[in-house]
Amino acid sequence: MRLALEQIALDEQPRGVNLATDSLGDSGFLVGLRSLIAAHGQAARALWLEVGERAAIEQLPVLRDLGQQLRPLGVQLGLEHAGERLARIERLYEAGLDYVKLDGALVSGVALDGARADFVRGLVWTLHGLEIRVLAEGVVDAADARSLWACGLDGITGPWASAQPLR
Structure with a gap:
């Protein structure tokens, strides 16, 4: 994450970073993630974070909170590898997603x-x-x-x- 933000600060090119679903369950990781992104100011506006479809199923409240905290910083939040289970995710509208990759x-x-x-x-x-x-x-x-x-x-x-x- 740090490397992506540093590179964005250097060349202003967007970067995507995949977050493991399990990392969403680690409150220490999430606190550190938010702090790191906030510390990089303008670079955060070109950061795209992705989580797998499983995250929306198993960690929807955490994903929603993450989106609410990172959206004001300009971070794009997305779901990758979305498939047939996507249509069965209850309250998907609460996830705060910017994009979904099928x-x-x-x-x-x-x-x-x-x-x-x-x-x-x-x-x-x-x-x-x-x-x-x-x-x-x-x-x-x-x-x-x-x-x-x-x-x-x-x-x-x-x-x-x-x-x-x-x-």
Whole structure:
């Protein structure tokens, strides 16, 4: 975390850091995390913190509190590897998420599977209704990318996306 914040301070480029779900259960870690981020002022505005889907299921109150404390500092809070369990997370709207990354296993093959595309479209509609951006992880081909854009996603990651020229 410290390295990411120091690099942001040097080059002003956004950085993402993954937090282990288990670390959310460590109050000492969370206190130190908040202090470290607050001490880096402007750099915090380019910091993106991600937790796995399991965190929203097992640690929702902690995740909510973390978001409430870090959002005023400009930190973006996201959920990664989100899949079919996402639709079953009670009170997801309380998590204070800025973005959700849909798992590659969920989005893979969406171009050839209408039911999968409908499910993704429904998730996107629901998350956008909560003012949460939606990205797809692990996109490997153009057909899936086109289908995902058609579902309303805000961004994609993965081998296909990385191979595209910058514009």
